[in-house]
Amino acid sequence: MPQPFTLLASVLEHLAGLEPAALAQIVALRPDAAREPRPVTLHQLAVRLCEAGPIAELLAGLDSACTQVATAVQQATGRVPAPGYYTHDGGGPLSAVCVVEQAEVQDLLAIAPGDDGHQRHAEVLKQLAERVLVWPVGGGLAVHPGLDELARLRRRRGEPMAQLPPLPLHCPLPDTTPVMPAERLLPEATTALAVTVEQVQALLSHLEGDPLPVVKKSGGGLAVPTIRNLAEHIACPVEQMRLLLHLVVAARLVVAKTTARYDQSEWLHIDTDPCTAWQAASPADKAGQLIGAWARLRALPGGPPAPLYRHRHRHRHRPTARTPTLLSREDLGFEAAPAIRRAVLNTLTLLPPGQAATSTADLAALVRWHRPRWFLPNPPPPGVYSSLDFDDRVDLDLVLDGVLAEAQALGLTVRGALSPLGRVLLSDGQDAVAALAATVLTVTGTVKVQSDHTLVAIGIPAPELSALIDQIADLETVATHTRVWRLSTTRLQRYLAAGDDAETLLEQLRAVAPDGLPQPVEYLITDLGRKRRPVAVTAGTCLRAGR
Structure with a gap:
């Protein structure tokens, strides 16, 4: 039987036995524990690490291997999760911690003695320990009570709680094909980026002389005929026009203002001050602004279709089938969109430079492996969506092609391969992208x-x-x-x-x-x-x- 310990005392004892480099790694992987005011003692850091609030977000960022081992560890505790858990206050549910045997966890993962799974199992446990989700205590493993969220989520999604499938040893790297020599990626990427900058300039010039009417129903936004006419005027595809409109709104170059008319109608106008600064900026700075706007854009390409968001509803037992209007509050209200774009770009870093995945399905499988709790499996699991049973994951097959097309239009990818601009964006941010683009954009x-x-x-x-x-x-x-x-x-x-x-x-x-x-x-x-x-x-x- 698992033996209970005090959570705070167990975490503090674990931190006291670590080297400074290991403590720095914990702080880097747990930014919630290093928030302001920053902890100055191990006791203050341990109290932060005992909090349950950030655990749900932390679990969502685990890959398939870490998620599977963490689920097995939680099952080994034998705990039935309560309807909710609270931040550590000295006497709440998080004041107790359980210790489980590693052999029991390996039995749940179907790891046979002497096979390669033992080494991979140890590697995954080390990654979980760096996040203070599990840590060694004596001959067993101490378990953070926040892992009970995994059991709640599996029960809510109707997933079987029996023995888990075998532990995935490695991520499924797809077959790749060479796109072009690595030295040609930057010129090719900046060409696509320059075209997008010019199209945004043409769009702003058009909106300055002819504002667009905003639909008053469905939370605002632009009607489909308006987008088509605008795309024909700018001479670009409709999907590219959707991206341009999203970019100028995310960059706050245009705003919807109410016109003083009898019907109090709203029109999409140029925001004078940001647009004036945009006109005076260099092409490289304009490119950096657009890439930064895309990185924080809270909308996915093409608008969220019906199977994308599966919200619970009080009166309906199926997802809503209405597609929100472009630039409406619902269209721009998906807070996970920036993280999804970054997850796709991070996945492309695993491929060799200058090479792209042969199949989009293989690339989607790789993205799902790294973020299993963000995306629906392929094929999606059957089930009835009711007010209590709902799934908030995204169908990656519906958005992956659009995200890759947006990234290529902004020069972050070239024919499916990550460009130098994309790598700099992931590592250093939009200012470094503008500096790199300035070396090519004369x-x-x-x-x-x-x-x-x-x-x-x-x-x-x-x-x-x-x-x-x-x-x-x-x-x-x-x-x-x-x-x-x-x-x-x-x-x-x-x-x-x-x-x-x-x-x-x-x-x-x-x-x-x-x-x-x-x-x-x-x-x-x-x-x-x-x-x-x-x-x-x-x-x-x-x-x-x-x-």
């Missing part, structure tokens, strides 16, 4: 005008250069360090019809074209300007003679 204020009516810019065009060229030419090619436009007769006619004459336009082009303008380009603009020559209207006298 800004230019000049173009080379060629006789075939094309304009070539080497590097990222400056905002004032893009504002001029986009009015008279169509963007044809976006390469690693090159932008190519072609003069459009339609855009030129529209530009000249707005009031500017051909000679002014030629002077503006000569100012940004150090090599001069070819004769065919000058002839084209001059001929169009002649057709659009303004008609002078002056006052005159009319003489009318009678018969």
Whole structure:
């Protein structure tokens, strides 16, 4: 039978026997114990580690091997969890700790004597001890009472409480295929990132002149036809437009404001101060802002479909089938979305540089192995969702492709392989991403005008250069360090019809074209300007003679 000990005394005794490096590892893995005011004695640290509040979040971050061993340890205690547990107060449920035998845990995991599972079992127990979920006491294992949350969760999900399946020795690394040489990943990633920055710039320019109406029902948001029309205007796919709208809202460049009209309608407006700072920022700083906004975006690509969120409901026994409107409160209210994106990027770090998983299903299995409590298994378990039995996990198969597409649009991945920008984001944050992008994203204020009516810019065009060229030419090619436009007769006619004459336009082009303008380009603009020559209207006298 397990022997009870005082939880605080057992944790304090365990901490006293550790080296300073091991204590530092515990503090790094348990940031809840090192919160302000920071503990200055082992007793204060032990009291923090005895608290049950952070245990649920800590258990959710364990991989499959740690979760399985922790579940087996909890079963070995023989405790039936109470409906709730409370923070250690000297006499609550967390004031007692149980000690179990390792042989009993190995029997639950079906580890035969002498096989490879013993070594893996010891490695997993060490990882749990670094989080003070279990720790050695004499010849057994002391168990944190917070592990009872695992039994509550399994009972709530209807999972069998019998013997566990064999312990997974290693994570299932997928088969990989080379994408490109590692030295080419950064230029390729910055190209995609530069395109997204330009699309965001075009979206902001459009919203400045033509705000979008916000749906008053369903918690606000934008209607599907509005998104489609906007995507057609910006010339990008609808899913890319969804990402752009999410980014500008997360970066707080646009806001929904109530217009003083009879219907008190809401419109999506430009937020002046952040947008002014955005316009003055360099392309690398803009890229860093967008990546930071994506990292904290509380929405998943495409909006949460019906099987994604499985909430309990008082009157319904199935998940809601309504898809929330884009940018609505429900669409932007999924707090776990940033952690899911980071989990996908962290999984890609396990693959060799410059290589991607051959199958998306294999990559999804790897993500599930590292975060089993976040995602539904494949296939999802059958069951009836009622007010008491519900599942809050995410169906990874519905969101993985979208998350990878978003990461590729922002240059964090290249064809499924993690790029240098993605690795820097995981290790150092968005400021380091902007610094790395600045080494590749060069800004230019000049173009080379060629006789075939094309304009070539080497590097990222400056905002004032893009504002001029986009009015008279169509963007044809976006390469690693090159932008190519072609003069459009339609855009030129529209530009000249707005009031500017051909000679002014030629002077503006000569100012940004150090090599001069070819004769065919000058002839084209001059001929169009002649057709659009303004008609002078002056006052005159009319003489009318009678018969």
